Amino acid sequence: xxxxxxxxxxxxxxxxxxxxxxxxxxxxxxxxxxxxxxxxxxxxxxxxxxxxxxxxxxxxxxxxxxxxxxxxxxxxxxxxxxxxxxxxxxxxxxxxxxxxxxxxxxxxxxxxxxxxxxxxxxxxxxxxxxxxxxxxxxxxxxxxxxxxxxxxxxxxxxxxxxxxxxxxxxxxxxxxxxxxxxxxxxxxxxxxxxxxxxxxxxxxxxxxxxxxxxxxxxxxxxxxxxxxxxxxxxxxxxxxxxxxxxxxx
Amino acid sequence: xxxxxxxxxxxxxxxxxxxxxxxxxxxxxxxxxxxxxxxxxxxxxxxxxxxxxxxxxxxxxxxxxxxxxxxxxxxxxxxxxxxxxxxxxxxxxxxxxxxxxxxxxxxxxxxxxxxxxxxxxxxxxxxxxxxxxxxxxxxxxxxxxxxxxxxxxxxxxxxxxxxxxxxxxxxxxxxxxxxxxxxxxxxxxxxxxxxxxxxxxxxxxxxxxxxxxxxxxxxxxxxxxxxxxxxxxxxxxxxxxxxxxxxxxxxxxxxxxxxxxx
Numbered sequence: 124x125x126x127x128x129x130x131x132x133x134x135x136x137x138x139x140x141x142x143x144x145x146x147x148x149x150x151x152x153x154x155x156x157x158x159x160x161x162x163x164x165x166x167x168x169x170x171x172x173x174x175x176x177x178x179x180x181x182x183x184x185x186x187x188x189x190x191x192x193x194x195x196x197x198x199x200x201x202x203x204x205x206x207x208x209x210x211x212x213x214x215x216x217x218x219x220x221x222x223x224x225x226x227x228x229x230x231x232x233x234x235x236x237x238x239x240x241x242x243x244x245x246x247x248x249x250x251x252x253x254x255x256x257x258x259x260x261x262x263x264x265x266x267x268x269x270x271x272x273x274x275x276x277x278x279x280x281x282x283x284x285x286x287x288x289x290x291x292x293x294x295x296x297x298x299x300x301x302x303x304x305x306x307x308x309x310x311x312x313x314x315x316x317x318x319x320x321x322x323x324x325x326x327x328x329x330x331x332x333x334x335x336x337x338x339x340x341x342x343x344x345x346x347x348x349x350x351x352x353x354x355x356x357x358x359x360x361x362x363x364x365x366x367x368x369x370x371x372x
Numbered sequence: 373x374x375x376x377x378x379x380x381x382x383x384x385x386x387x388x389x390x391x392x393x394x395x396x397x398x399x400x401x402x403x404x405x406x407x408x409x410x411x412x413x414x415x416x417x418x419x420x421x422x423x424x425x426x427x428x429x430x431x432x433x434x435x436x437x438x439x440x441x442x443x444x445x446x447x448x449x450x451x452x453x454x455x456x457x458x459x460x461x462x463x464x465x466x467x468x469x470x471x472x473x474x475x476x477x478x479x480x481x482x483x484x485x486x487x488x489x490x491x492x493x494x495x496x497x498x499x500x501x502x503x504x505x506x507x508x509x510x511x512x513x514x515x516x517x518x519x520x521x522x523x524x525x526x527x528x529x530x531x532x533x534x535x536x537x538x539x540x541x542x543x544x545x546x547x548x549x550x551x552x553x554x555x556x557x558x559x560x561x562x563x564x565x566x567x568x569x570x571x572x573x574x575x576x577x578x579x580x581x582x583x584x585x586x587x588x589x590x591x592x593x594x595x596x597x598x599x600x601x602x603x604x605x606x607x608x609x610x611x612x613x614x615x616x617x618x619x620x621x622x623x624x625x626x627x628x629x630x631x632x633x634x
Contacts, residue, residue, distance in 0.1 A: 200479050226387040240390035286480050288488060290388060293472040297391040328396030329389070332403060335473055336560050338484030352566055359563020365399065 127152040130172070130216035131161060133180055139227050147172040147216065158205035158219060159184050159194050162231070182231035189345055192278030195285070196221060196231050202285040204345050222285045235281045241297050242279075245324045247304040249314040261312040274307040274353065276346040283340035283350060295329035299340035299350040302331055306353040309360070322357070322364040331358050405465040406561065409554045412454040413462055417551055421585055424592035430601055431524035435608040438520035447517075456506075463499050470495065487553055494550040501543035521608040528596045528604055537597060544589040552582025 131148040148165050149172040150156075159182075166179040184194040187206045194205040197220040199213060210217065225233035251257060263271075277300055284290045284298035305321045308314035325331045334354050341350045426437040444450060470492045477485045508530065514522040531537045556578040559565040565574045595601065 224388060234387065237388055237390050244391040244393040284388075286476065288473045288475050288485070291472070291474045292386075292388055293474075295389040295392070301391065324391065324393035326399040327394045328392040328398045330391060330399055332399045334561065335469070335488050336484065336557055337488035339476075339480050339482060342480070342482045342484070349568070351560070351571075352568065355560055355563045355566035355571075357563075358561050359566065361399070362403065362562060 129156070129161065129210050131165065132216045132218045133165070133231070134218075134220040135177075135180065135230050136221070136227055137178070138229060146177060152210070156210045158196075158198055158208040158210065158213075158217065159187060161210065161217075162205065162219070180231065181229040183233075190278060192280035195235075195280040195282050197223065197285075202282045202343055204280060204282070207345060222281065224285050224290055225281065235279075238279055238281050238284065238298070238300060241301040242304060245297075245301055245305050245321045246317045247301070247308055247321075249308065249311055250317060251313060263312050267310055267312070271307055271310050273347070273349055274303050274310075277303055277307075277348055278346055280345060282343045282345060283348075286339040286343045288337050288339070289333050289335045294333045296333040297325065297329055297331070299334075299344075299348075299354060301325075302334075302357050303348055303350055303353040306357050309357075318360075319364060322361045323368070325357065326361050326365055331361050334358070401465060402469075405462055405469070406558055408458045408462045409551075410558050413458050414551055414555065416455050417547065418585070421589050421592070425588050427524065427527075427592050427595040430595075431604045431608050432610070434524045434595075435521045435610045438516055438523040439610050442517045442520060459502060463495075463502070466492075466495050467499065491550060491553055491557070494546040494553075497543055497546035498550055501539065501547070504539075505543075519607065521610045522606060524596070524601070524604050524608065525606045528601070531593065531596045537593070540593055541590065544593065545586055548582045548586035548589060551585065552578045555581065 129150045129152050131150065133146050133148065134143055135146050136143045148161075148170075150161055150164055162180055162182050162184070166182075169177045169179045171177055182194065182196070182205070184206065185191040186193070189204050189207040192204075195202060196205050197203075197218075198205065198208050199218050200220075202222060205219075219231065221227055221231045222233045222235075225235050225237065227233050251260070279300060281298070281300065283300050287296065287298060289296045290298050302325065305325060309318045309321060331354065336351070336354070338351050341348070344350055423437045423441065427434040441447070473488075473492070475485075475489050475492070477489045509526065510516070514526045516523050516526065531540060556565075556571070556575055559574055560571055565571045
């Protein structure tokens with residue numbers, strides 16, 4: 124097996140305003156290797172396929188088991204997690220590019236802080252901080268848990284935003300991940316205290332109305348979140364909230 | 373260097389801005405666009421296709437239908453409030469929606485993404501077609517509101533040009549597609565079909581509605597270009613009618629020829 128190799132083409136960019144350059148790398152094949160393990164090898168020994176020394180490739184990664192959401196990148200043209208992209212399942216040469224919808228930092232590393240800003244804008248948390256002990260929270264029924272659990276699987280990888288035709292600089296759309304988290308926290312027995320605020324937030328410019336229902340988000344989601352279901356449910360909730368606000372004056 | 377090649381100069385962009393929580397009015401305008409597509413525009417489309425279907429019963433039945441519609445109270449107000457203005461808004465806001473979306477169906481050729489793209493292209497076809505159709509059939513040529521008897525011949529004359537006929541057929545398919553998928557989108561985005569199964573089932577319903585409307589529409593076009601009414605009179609004297617035109621099959625073209633030519 125010593126002769127078997129794997130070919131990579133990586134889109135490199137030294138800084139946000141540097142020109143993008145494609146570099147080829149050839150690695151010895153090993154059983155079970157994935158794209159992120161290949162990136163590690165290339166970073167440890169940054170020599171291109173034709174033997175030229177280059178800079179170590181920069182990328183985000185952490186858990187290596189599709190749970191932290193760090194290593195989202197475009198692999199063979201499609202956004203996905205590099206850690207769960209097994210080399211044996213990919214067509215070669217494997218083309219690796221950074222996500223396109225986020226400001227580039229370097230090589231495969233992008234700045235995805237817009238998702239964090241969006242989660243803050245919709246108050247995607249359970250407010251329990253206070254000056255005294257609030258005691259134990261209300262019981263959550265199994266039926267509620269069943270609705271919430273799949274939504275709690277979101278790893279903030281931003282793949283749903285990357286593949287969304289509506290998530291761009293013209294619309295400033297919030298993206299499916301944030302909408303799903305609104306549903307998660309609105310369904311929480313204590314978290315629902317902020318339900319109306321979250322719904323009003325999502326009716327702002329760039330809010331849920333910008334969804335074009337292309338459904339790419341649910342197709343690409345590595346954690347199989349029911350994103351389109353959440354968008355439907357929260358769309359209705361936002362609409363009813365706006366109607367109530369209008370009638371109450 | 374064999375291993376590298378330069379690509380285009382990079383675009384340094386600041387990225388997508390975060391949600392403007394609770395700010396702006398785009399929610400209202402977008403939902404208005406969505407609602408108008410169903411009511412009144414979708415409702416009008418149904419009425420129009422049903423009315424057109426009368427053409428299959430011949431020039432007389434068609435003229436009667438045109439006369440009936442134009443006899444509705446405040447018909448010009450109805451026309452502007454429930455047809456022209458909603459369509460204008462839906463068209464231009466739809467164009468605005470299209471221009472701000474960045475289709476990526478080339479990279480992600482999934483069914484929903486194709487429909488997203490198709491909804492924009494069919495909307496564009498409808499945009500140009502409706503502009504042309506309203507200009508030529510409502511505002512130019514014979515004044516049908518006052519001469520409903522000339523309706524059949526006017527449409528027939530229009531469709532005698534094969535290019536225009538092709539334009540009508542393509543537009544009929546595009547508009548029925550746009551409407552059928554529009555109902556589906558409306559249900560999905562207003563939370564009427566929040567579950568995958570509901571959306572799938574409703575998808576079949578919408579497909580059936582779309583196909584039915586399209587078949588009806590194309591059959592109506594056939595009524596104008598087919599051999600059955602090839603020598604329809606230029607004008608049908610609707611005002612002198614006593615019997616309802618729904619006995620269309622008993623209508624004999626020849627008996628109207630002298631009046632039509634006069």
